[in-house]
Amino acid sequence: MAEKYDAIVVGAGNGGLVAATKLALEGKKTLLLEKHNIPGGFATSFVRGRFEFEASLHELCGIGPFTPEGGPLKKIFDDLGVSDRIEWVTLDEAFRTMTIDDGSANFDYSLPLGRERFIAKVQEYAPGTEDVCNKLFDLCEVINNGIDFLSSIEDFTSDTLKSIFGEHLSFINIAGYSVNQVFDTLNVPKKVRDIFGGYWCYLGVNLDELNFIHYFTMLHSYVVDGAVIPRTRSHGISCALLDRFEELGGEAWFNSPVRRILVHNNRAYGVLLEDGREILSDYVVCNASPYNAYTKLIDTNEIPKFRIKDLNAKKLAVKGFAVFIGLNRSYEELGLNNHTYFIYNTADTRRQAELMKRRDTNSVQATVCLNTAIPDCSPEGTSVLYMTSIFAGDNSWNDVTAESYVKTKREFADKMITVFEKATGCKIREHIEEIEIAAPVTYAHYTDAPNGTIYGFDASGTDTIVHRIANQAFGKKIDHLYFAGGYTMQCIGFSPSYTTGNLAAEGVLAEMRKEAAAK
């Protein structure tokens, strides 16, 4: 009989790589299985002509270059022993955010990173709003303290309760509200809302529905703690993690799709590979989406009813669309002076979400010019631009067929280029030397993403980040099965998916210790 592993990790995306490396670091015999021939999942890159394109990462939070002790993700990478294998480049600019369809109300704001600098710049656009800006950043501190406190609770005592309803009451009060509800309470002026709301397309939920804590922890970690990008694209992070995993004795198999996660008597005990091989393990960490795990990978009869209902009470998040462009001029020549451009149709985020349902109405894009941060990321005299858009609604892209697909995606890419040129005044079209277009179909193909989503489950309704964290203990689960990645508790994003990988491994390790002690 084949040997048995302590743990099998299904999927070498961000969550899977961190979970596997952590388990290997703790001396666990770990097998990492990936259906592709490269690690990283979304965290990857590809080469066209003389350009290497980043596939997904715009900027990474959690490394915290502005904080003396570094951010929480830096700590995870340090502990795993991978930090010295990755070279980070610190970003200077937060974003340039603009609207194009609001007529005379259109805005165009450019903001730097760093709390002081950010607030100072807001004053240029909206004089006299220093107080409210400070209040918003102070609320971030309140939230972070609240989260730190909650995650530090070991025994729930009357003192805990006292603290919760004492020094952390503000946190509790705010937990259930959306960004706009808190903005209303603080009477935040429109310009300040528009500026602070700039990042919202990173989460894809309109600000009437997006949980305040969710959004502002993200904003805080970018603006206050600082943002970085890896010098060799996110593929460099994926390679570094895999390198460390293998150095620690972990086994990674590529081109090895998993057909089934094996579950018996409500306990995961291994996997069945597409090639028919069965491999046994004590634990399984699943970095494939829970959606696919429950609908494809696990025998339906073995799934607790609660998990099926919970899955059905979730909504798939927005779909992705991206255009990758290699330009045959330098970014200086083209006037591409910003790292991140957020272009919206309108400042009304609820209406924007409606417009995001159709290709003819959607103009949203988050566009990165990588050379502004890494001037030599492409050959001299050239530059790299990647534009990402998102589509809302389950039915967007349902009108596309295999035959019309290439034309359709090209048409939308064409529109994104037009929108970008019009909004920024930078002429890029005649300088396109390489272009690649990724549509929801591409994401469905590449990561098996259900309906081509790139943000996992929609963090709205009763499935916001606060709902997920507060409810994590409830409902029957499959024993010895853990989930990691962007569909899980901390919602979408690079930093959250690495973090949930770490949490999943911690969960496995804690349970291993508990079971060892019980024996």
Added chain:
Amino acid sequence: MKNTFKVKSEGRDILKTLNVVTGRMLDVNMASAHIARHPDTFNVNRIAKQLHPKSLKLRIKKVDVFSEDVKSYILTSAEGRMLPYFKAGQYLTVELKVGSSVLTRPYSLSSSPRDSLSGEYRITVKRVPAGFASGHILDNWQAGDIITAYPPEGTFGYEPLRDAKTVVGVAGGSGITPFISMAEDIASGDSDFNLILLYGARNTREILFKKELDALADKCDKFKVCYVLSDSTSKKYETGFIGADLIKKYAPADEAYSIFVCGPGPMYKFLQSELPKLGLENKYIRFEMSSGRRDLAIEPGYPKDMLEKTFSLTVIDRGSKYETECNSSDSILCALEKAGIAVQARCRSGECGFCRSKIVSGEYFIPQGVDKRRIADARFGYVHPCCAYPLSDIVIKIN
């Protein structure tokens, strides 16, 4: 913050927070207990599966014989499935078992994308002297046979967002194949650009698809073809090699144009010295990959004392280990195939990345111009074995 922050009022805020648990539970309770929709039933997932099946079983419906050395194969699905649609200019990868070797070869589709919708692909294979696969195909493949192939791939083709409205195509030998597909795509109205094709051959007998090309040029004014013969003179055709002067003669004088090249190695060498004379920007010149055998003896930078050596090749594959060997003149991919070890490969030219593998230990040589690896891959010891040649004993992890 000195005072407690309230959004609405203390009571309402706390209720709202408590509702985070009760509200969720309510939603979960009300949700269906039937397993959610299978992901493959979403339209975008369905199209992804249709366009990128893992592999294809194809039946050879018909063989068109140009000569003993050139044949076209009309292929249909042997599984009764729709063939993946493709972009004119892309190639199909076919799998072969020759003796104990398992290998793949890329062949540009010489049929129109539209034909794939009615269930047909066509590839055209020309014998390469002393070639390994081409001869096997030409001598063995018969109508009715079933072959394994991998769906269309490749980036050679017209991209309106990138290329000039007029393309001067330069074809040599079997390099005509992707241009037939492009010309058909223009003629059927699925592509919109002007294609001026300069097709080089030794003599009239070596011109492939002449009837088809002439007919296309007759019916479609966006496509023109000009034959260029190197070994014979004829008033009807251009003579000599295709170089800068000939391109200038046929290219539009007063508007931008792109040049697409697909042909044999010597043609690429010649054009690489000719094209700079035209003063075009990099973006207007595109070469299809070439996957032919390399003569390392004339490869710049290759350590000549390594020629004709044999090294050990240790292969790690999902917990298994195989021992084999590798001639210094064979790419590592070729050595793997000779050993009968099936590996993922498509383009064999360094570009597609399918063969990407980790060199656990050993030294290797990568010829100039084919190192298309990601920066991090090069840093962490990954290579594309189709373009890497051993300089020592090698340990490679292929999966």
